[in-house]
Amino acid sequence: MSASGSLWLIPALPLLGAAINLLIGKRLGRSAGILATALVVASFVVSVAVVGSLLALGAEERIHTQHLFEWIRVGGFSVGADLRLDALSAVMILVVTGIGSLIHLYAIGYMHGDPRYGRFFAYLNLFVSFMLVLVLGENLLLLYVGWEGVGLCSYLLIGFWFEKTENANAAKKAFVTTRIGDTAMMIGLALLVLRFGTLDFSVIFGSAAGTLTKGAATTIALLLFAGAVGKSAQVPLHVWLPDAMAGPTPVSALIHAATMVTAGVYLVLRMHVIFEISGVALTVVAITGLVTMLFAGTCAFGQDDIKRVLAYSTVSQLGYMFMAAGMRAYSIALFMLVAHAFYKALMFLGAGSVMHGMHEETDMKRMGGLIRKMPVTGVTFIVGALALAGVFPLSGFFAKDEILEVASSTGRPWMYVLGTVGALVSALYMGRLVFLTFFGRARSEEAEHAHESSLVMTIPLIVLAVGAAVAGILDTSTDGLISRFVEPVVGSVPEGAAGIARSAVVTISLSLAVVGLFVTWVVYASGKIDWLALRVRMQPAQRVLEHGWYVDNYYSALLVTPGKAAAAWLAYVFDAKVVDGVVNGIGAAVRALARSGRRLQTGLVRTYALAFLAGAICLLVYVGFRL
Amino acid sequence: MRTPIAYFLVLSSILFAIGTVGVLVRKNALIIFMSVELQLNAVNLTLVAFSRMHNSLDGQVLAFFSMVVAAAEVVVGLAIIVSVYRRIRSVNVDDAEALRG
Numbered sequence: 001m002s003a004s005g006s007l008w009l010i011p012a013l014p015l016l017g018a019a020i021n022l023l024i025g026k027r028l029g030r031s032a033g034i035l036a037t038a039l040v041v042a043s044f045v046v047s048v049a050v051v052g053s054l055l056a057l058g059a060e061e062r063i064h065t066q067h068l069f070e071w072i073r074v075g076g077f078s079v080g081a082d083l084r085l086d087a088l089s090a091v092m093i094l095v096v097t098g099i100g101s102l103i104h105l106y107a108i109g110y111m112h113g114d115p116r117y118g119r120f121f122a123y124l125n126l127f128v129s130f131m132l133v134l135v136l137g138e139n140l141l142l143l144y145v146g147w148e149g150v151g152l153c154s155y156l157l158i159g160f161w162f163e164k165t166e167n168a169n170a171a172k173k174a175f176v177t178t179r180i181g182d183t184a185m186m187i188g189l190a191l192l193v194l195r196f197g198t199l200d201f202s203v204i205f206g207s208a209a210g211t212l213t214k215g216a217a218t219t220i221a222l223l224l225f226a227g228a229v230g231k232s233a234q235v236p237l238h239v240w241l242p243d244a245m246a247g248p249t250p251v252s253a254l255i256h257a258a259t260m261v262t263a264g265v266y267l268v269l270r271m272h273v274i275f276e277i278s279g280v281a282l283t284v285v286a287i288t289g290l291v292t293m294l295f296a297g298t299c300a301f302g303q304d305d306i307k308r309v310l311a312y313s314t315v316s317q318l319g320y321m322f323m324a325a326g327m328r329a330y331s332i333a334l335f336m337l338v339a340h341a342f343y344k345a346l347m348f349l350g351a352g353s354v355m356h357g358m359h360e361e362t363d364m365k366r367m368g369g370l371i372r373k374m375p376v377t378g379v380t381f382i383v384g385a386l387a388l389a390g391v392f393p394l395s396g397f398f399a400k401d402e403i404l405e406v407a408s409s410t411g412r413p414w415m416y417v418l419g420t421v422g423a424l425v426s427a428l429y430m431g432r433l434v435f436l437t438f439f440g441r442a443r444s445e446e447a448e449h450a451h452e453s454s455l456v457m458t459i460p461l462i463v464l465a466v467g468a469a470v471a472g473i474l475d476t477s478t479d480g481l482i483s484r485f486v487e488p489v490v491g492s493v494p495e496g497a498a499g500i501a502r503s504a505v506v507t508i509s510l511s512l513a514v515v516g517l518f519v520t521w522v523v524y525a526s527g528k529i530d531w532l533a534l535r536v537r538m539q540p541a542q543r544v545l546e547h548g549w550y551v552d553n554y555y556s557a558l559l560v561t562p563g564k565a566a567a568a569w570l571a572y573v574f575d576a577k578v579v580d581g582v583v584n585g586i587g588a589a590v591r592a593l594a595r596s597g598r599r600l601q602t603g604l605v606r607t608y609a610l611a612f613l614a615g616a617i618c619l620l621v622y623v624g625f626r627l
Numbered sequence: 628m629r630t631p632i633a634y635f636l637v638l639s640s641i642l643f644a645i646g647t648v649g650v651l652v653r654k655n656a657l658i659i660f661m662s663v664e665l666q667l668n669a670v671n672l673t674l675v676a677f678s679r680m681h682n683s684l685d686g687q688v689l690a691f692f693s694m695v696v697a698a699a700e701v702v703v704g705l706a707i708i709v710s711v712y713r714r715i716r717s718v719n720v721d722d723a724e725a726l727r728g
Contacts (some may be wrong), residue, residue, distance in 0.1 A: 601727060602724070602727055603723075603725065603726045604720070604727075605720040605721075605723065606650075606652075606654070606720060606721070609650050610651055613647065613651065
C-alpha cells in the first residue's frame with residue numbers, strides 16, 4: 001500500500017481498539033489494556049513509516065493526502081473526508097501516537113484492578129483516534145470533528161470515577177468551559193465558508209491573501225483563537241484544567257498535558273496564514289500567552305496538590321507556546337509543544353507513580369524524602385522538572401531559550417522581560433514541587449512506607465525521561481531540525497530587529513533557573529528554614545495563589561450565580577406563569593366557546609333539517625343574485 | 628306538439644315542496660324518509676324534462692345515476708331506522724335526542 005493510501009489506518013487502528021473494548025472489554029479482562037496499547041503502538045508504527053516516506057520527498061513536496069469519501073454536499077458546498085499529512089501534522093501524529101503508546105503502557109499498570117478497566121481503555125483509544133483525526137484532517141470541519149471528539153473523551157475521562165460528585169462536576173466544568181470557545185470557533189468556521197465557499201486548507205491557504213480583508217481576517221482569526229483559548233486552557237478560560245485533575249493520572253498526562261490541550265496551538269499554527277493577514281490577532285495571541293504564562297506560573301507556586309501544580313504548570317507552558325506563535329515563531333511553538341509533551345507527560349506519570357506508592361495521596365505537605373523510596377520515579381521526575389525549568393542541556397532549555405531569543409528581537413522589550421520573569425517563576429514552582437516531594441524528611445506515615453511502582457509503569461517513565469533529556473537536539477537553534485522540517489508549512493522564524501545577543505539571553509535565563517532552584521532548595525529542603533512557619537506568616541498571599549487568584553469565585557459571582565438565578569426565574573416564574581398561562585388560557589377560551597356553542601346541538605333531527613333548508617335557500621338567493 | 632317545459636317544472640316544484648314540508652313537519656322517521664324520496668324524484672323529473680328539452684341524454688343518465696344512489700341510500704337509511712327502533716323502541720325522530728349538547 002502506498003504511503004498516502006495508508007493514512008486512514010492511523011486514526012482507524014485506535015478506533016478499532018475503542019470499538020472492541022467498548023463491546024467486549026469486560027470479557028477481555030487484563031488483555032483489554034494490552035490490546036489498546038498494541039493498537040496505538042501499531043498506529044505509531046504506521047505513522048513512523050508514513051513520515052519516513054514523507055522525508056524521502058523533497059522539502060517542498062512533503063505532503064500526502066488521501067481522499068476517503070465525500071462526506072457532505074449541499075449545493076455548491078462540499079466537504080470530503082480527506083486526510084492531509086504535511087510536516088506540521090507529521091510532528092503532531094508522532095507525538096500523539098508515540099507519547100500515547102507510552103501512556104497506554106503505563107496505564108496498564110496504573111489502572112490495574114479498576115472495575116471499569118476495559119471501558120477506560122476504550123475511552124483512551126477513542127481519544128487517540130479523535131486526536132489523530134484532528135491533526136490529520138484536510139479541512140476545518142474534519143478538524144472540528146476531532147476537536148469535539150477529544151472534548152467528549154476529555155469529559156468522559158475526567159469524570160471516569162463519577163461516583164464522586166466532585167469528579168462529575170469537574171468533567172461538566174471542563175466540557176462547558178471549552179464549549180464557550182468551541183461556539184466562537186464554529187462561528188469562525190461559518191464565516192470562512194461564507195468567504196471561501198469551502199473549508200479545505202489547500203483552498204483557504206491558496207486564496208486567503210486575495211480574499212480576506214484585514215478586518216475580516218481579524219474577526220475570523222480571533223473567533224478561531226477563542227476556540228484555542230478554551231481547548232488550551234488560556235486565560236480567561238483556563239479554569240477547567242486544574243479541576244480536570246480529578247481524572248485518572250494517565251488521562252492527565254495524555255489529554256491534559258501532552259496532546260489535547262496543545263490542539264489550540266496546532267490550530268493557530270495551522271491557520272497562521274489568516275492570523276498573519278490580520279496582524280492584530282497575532283498580537284492578541286502573544287499577549288494572551290504571556291498573561292497566561294505569568295498568571296498560571298504564580299498559581300502553580302501556591303498549590304499543595306502535586307497534580308494541580310502540574311496542571312497550572314501546563315497552562316503556563318501552553319502560554320509560552322502561544323507567545324511563540326504570536327511572535328510568528330511557529331516552528332518554535334511546535335518544538336516547545338514536542339518538548340513539553342515529553343517532560344510534562346513524564347512528570348504526570350511520575351506524579352501518578354508517587355500517588356500509587358503513597359495510597360493515592362496527592363498533598364505534597366504529606367510527602368518528602370521520596371527519592372530514597374522511589375529512586376526511578378524520583379530521578380526521572382527530576383529530569384522532567386529540570387527540563388521544564390530550562391536547565392542546560394535538557395529539551396526545555398532550548399525551547400524556552402529560543403522563545404526568549406525571539407522575544408528579545410521583536411522590538412517589544414517588555415515581552416522579553418516578562419518572559420524571563422516567567423522562566424524564573426517556572427524554576428521556582430518546579431523546585432518547590434521537587435524538593436517538597438522527593439527531598440527533606442518524610443512527613444507522613446505513607447511517605448515513610450512508600451514503594452516503587454512496577455516495571456510496566458517505570459519503563460514509560462525512563463523512556464520519557466530520555467526523551468525529555470535529549471529532545472533538545474531536535475531544535476537546538478531557531479534554524480534547527482524541526483524548524484527546517486516544518487518551514488515549508490509555517491515559514492521560518494522571522495529575523496527581527498537585533499535584540500540581545502543569544503549568549504546573553506542564555507546566560508540570563510539559565511542563571512535565573514539555577515537561582516530559582518537554589519532558592520527553593522534553601523527554603524524547602526535544606527532544613528535551615530522552617531517553611532511551614534514561613535507559610536503561616538505568608539498566609540494571605542499563599543491563600544490567593546492556592547485559589548488561583550480566586551478567578552473561580554469571580555466567575556461564580558459574576559456569571560454562574562446570575563445564570564442560575566436567571567434559569568430559576570425562567571423555570572419557576574416565566575415558565576409557570578407566562579408559558580403555562582398562554583397554554584392554559586387557550587384551553588380555557590376554547591372551553592368557554594364550546595359551552596355556548598353546544599347549545600346549537602339540540603339533538604332534534606328536524607331542527608337540523610330546517611337549518612339545511614335555510615342554508616339551501618340562502619345559497620339559492622346568493623346564486624340567483626350572482627346570475 | 629311538445630308539452631312545454633314549464634309544466635314539468637311546476638309539477639316538480641310542487642312535489643319537491645311537498646317532500647320538503649314532509650321532512651320538516653313529520654316526526655315518523657319512515658315518513659320523513661318517504662318525503663326525502665319524493666324530493667329526489669322531483670329532481671329526477673326535472674333532469675329528465677331538461678334532457679328532453681335539450682335533446683341530450685345526459686340528464687337521463689344522471690337521473691338513472693341518482694336512482695341507483697337513492698336505492699343504496701334506502702338500504703342504509705332503513706337499516707339505521709331499524710337499529711334506532713331496536714334501541715329506543717320508537718321511530719319518532721324527536722325521541723332520538725341522545726346527541727343534544
